[in-house]
Amino acid sequence: xxxxxxxxxxxxxxxxxxxxxxxxxxxxxxxxxxxxxxxxxxxxxxxxxxxxxxxxxxxxxxxxxxxxxxxxxxxxxxxxxxxxxxxxxxxxxxxxxxxxxxxxxxxxxxxxxxxxxxxxxxxxxxxxxxxxxxxxxxxxxxxxxxxxxxxxxxxxxxxxxxxxxxxxxxxxxxxxxxxxxxxxxxxxxxxxxxxxxxxxxxxxxxxxxxxxxxxxxxxxxxxxxxxxxxxxxxxxxxxxxxxxxxxxxxxxxxxxxxxxxxxxxxxxxxxxxxxxxxxxxxxxxxxxxxxxxxxxxxxxxxxxxxxxxxxxxxxxxxxxxxxxxxxxxxxxxxxxxxxxxxxxxxxxxxxxxxxxxxxxxxxxxxxxxxxxxxxxxxxxxxxxxxxxxx
Numbered sequence: 026x027x028x029x030x031x032x033x034x035x036x037x038x039x040x041x042x043x044x045x046x047x048x049x050x051x052x053x054x055x056x057x058x059x060x061x062x063x064x065x066x067x068x069x070x071x072x073x074x075x076x077x078x079x080x081x082x083x084x085x086x087x088x089x090x091x092x093x094x095x096x097x098x099x100x101x102x103x104x105x106x107x108x109x110x111x112x113x114x115x116x117x118x119x120x121x122x123x124x125x126x127x128x129x130x131x132x133x134x135x136x137x138x139x140x141x142x143x144x145x146x147x148x149x150x151x152x153x154x155x156x157x158x159x160x161x162x163x164x165x166x167x168x169x170x171x172x173x174x175x176x177x178x179x180x181x182x183x184x185x186x187x188x189x190x191x192x193x194x195x196x197x198x199x200x201x202x203x204x205x206x207x208x209x210x211x212x213x214x215x216x217x218x219x220x221x222x223x224x225x226x227x228x229x230x231x232x233x234x235x236x237x238x239x240x241x242x243x244x245x246x247x248x249x250x251x252x253x254x255x256x257x258x259x260x261x262x263x264x265x266x267x268x269x270x271x272x273x274x275x276x277x278x279x280x281x282x283x284x285x286x287x288x289x290x291x292x293x294x295x296x297x298x299x300x301x302x303x304x305x306x307x308x309x310x311x312x313x314x315x316x317x318x319x320x321x322x323x324x325x326x327x328x329x330x331x332x333x334x335x336x337x338x339x340x341x342x343x344x345x346x347x348x349x350x351x352x353x354x355x356x357x358x359x360x361x362x363x364x365x366x367x368x369x370x371x372x373x374x375x376x377x378x379x380x381x382x383x384x385x386x387x388x389x390x391x392x393x394x395x396x397x398x399x400x401x402x403x404x405x406x407x408x409x410x411x412x413x414x415x
Contacts, residue, residue, distance in 0.1 A: 084120075087113050090154050096340040097150045098143045099331045099379075103297055104136060107322045108151055108259075115257040116155070119197040122255055131254075133231060133317060135205070135305075136261035137296060138324030141378015144261040148201045158187035159199040164262075165207045167223045177226040181251055182238040190240055192249055199257045202227075206262030209309025224314040231258050231317045260318065267308050271299050274307075296323030327378050332369035335379045336386075343386050354398040356405060363409040364389075371414050388413045 090109035098105065111132050118129045136144045145161075152159035160183040167177055180200055188194040210221045230236065233254025240249045300323065305315045327335070337344050337360075344360055351358045368389070372381040389412045393405055 084116060085113060085154065090151070093154050094147060094150055098147055099334045099339060100327060101143050101147065101324050104138075104143075104147060104322050104324050107134065107320055108147060111257070111259075111320060112151060112155055115197075115199070116157075119255055128254060130319075131231075131257060132320050133258040134260070134320040134322070135315075135318045136259070136322055136324060137264045137267070137300075138261070139263055139265075139326045139378060140376065141372070141380035142324040142326055143379060144324060145203060146379070148259060148261070152199060152201075155199065157198050158184055158194060159201060160184045160187050161201045161203065164202050164204045164223065164260075167202075167208070167226075177223060177230060178236050178238075181230065181236045181253060181256075184256070185238045185240075185249065185251060190249075192251065195251050195256075196253075197255050199259065201259045201261070203261050205260040206264045206308070206310075210311060211309070220309070221311060224311050228313055228317065230256075231314075258318075264305075264308060267300070267304060268296070270307050271296070271304050274301075274304065275299065327373075329366065329369045329373055332372055332379060332382065333365050336365050336368065336382060343383060347386070347390060350394070351397070351405075356397050356403055358393070359404070359406040361406055361408045364407045364412055367409050367412040371412065385412065385414075388415070 087109040091105045094105045111134050114132055121127055138144050162180045184198045185195045208220045208223045230253050236251045237248045238251055240247050302315050306312050368385050371385050375381055
């Protein structure tokens with residue numbers, strides 16, 4: 026029996042189908058009801074990219090994406106703008122490639138910034154907004170093919186699994202590789218299997234090539250070919266010490282006047298204005314690799330004031346987290362402003378940024394979390410004197 030006559034949606038099996046619902050025939054010889062189509066488009070998924078109907082209204086706008094990132098990440102305005110535009114352009118590129126069979130260049134991104142400035146957190150929430158699969162890998166775990174460690178092609182295999190083994194979704198996914206600065210070239214080290222060789226191994230995948238990934242297990246195991254030309258790559262790293270290289274380069278251009286005084290007394294404070302690709306090459310990244318990453322944006326170290334905002338102003342912040350835990354014991358906990366400032370100061374002094382806030386918060390609250398449930402107290406306050414710096 027022709028299933029199109031039965032009007033049964035491939036995805037909801039008719040449970041979402043309403044009377045008079047329009048159905049769309051796909052190239053895969055299956056149908057989808059209008060309700061399911063709307064649900065998937067609302068989440069910006071492209072599982073139905075082969076259908077004849079792709080609504081432009083489903084495409085998110087950069088300002089909408091940034092507004093969502095603002096809820097979770099304090100500061101870093103430049104990075105949020107760059108990532109918002111990069112994501113939208115990535116999704117647009119995926120549609121154009123499908124509809125018009127035209128290949129457009131990718132805008133891969135490199136994020137530079139110290140520990141705890143929000144690099145990983147930004148990508149985590151960007152993936153939720155995107156509605157496409159994202160996998161995270163640590164560059165330090167990658168080695169050249171044939172050596173102990175993870176092959177760079179294993180990352181594509183991880184992306185395939187994150188896409189529930191859907192080839193089409195995999196090919197428009199996002200790969201995020203952290204600690205990319207740790208695979209810089211090391212002069213005089215011989216065969217650099219964890220540095221230069223990894224950078225070279227990433228080249229063809231970033232540019233676009235076919236990668237074979239394994240599907241299934243045992244006797245049912247087979248291989249699927251994934252084309253990486255439309256996969257967006259985002260890299261990040263601290264690149265510690267690159268400011269010195271930048272200042273040395275700038276000092277050669279100006280050796281007199283105010284500029285020379287600035288360079289002798291201060292390090293570069295705005296990498297977004299001062300950094301050029303040569304600085305990354307001098308740091309140890311091979312030119313071919315950096316040449317495939319057109320967008321480079323630097324994140325700044327968070328100020329004490331910004332760290333306090335991370336504690337109390339972001340969505341799902343630590344204050345709300347611990348309020349909820351104490352509420353289970355019918356205890357209302359308050360946080361003194363000076364206590365929050367002290368937590369931020371300690372984290373900044375340690376150089377851990379936002380990443381170190383939780384540990385300080387947890388250690389400072391530990392005595393209260395241990396004693397309070399066994400007392401009759403229903404209101405407690407975390408004060409400056411309670412903050413531990415050990």
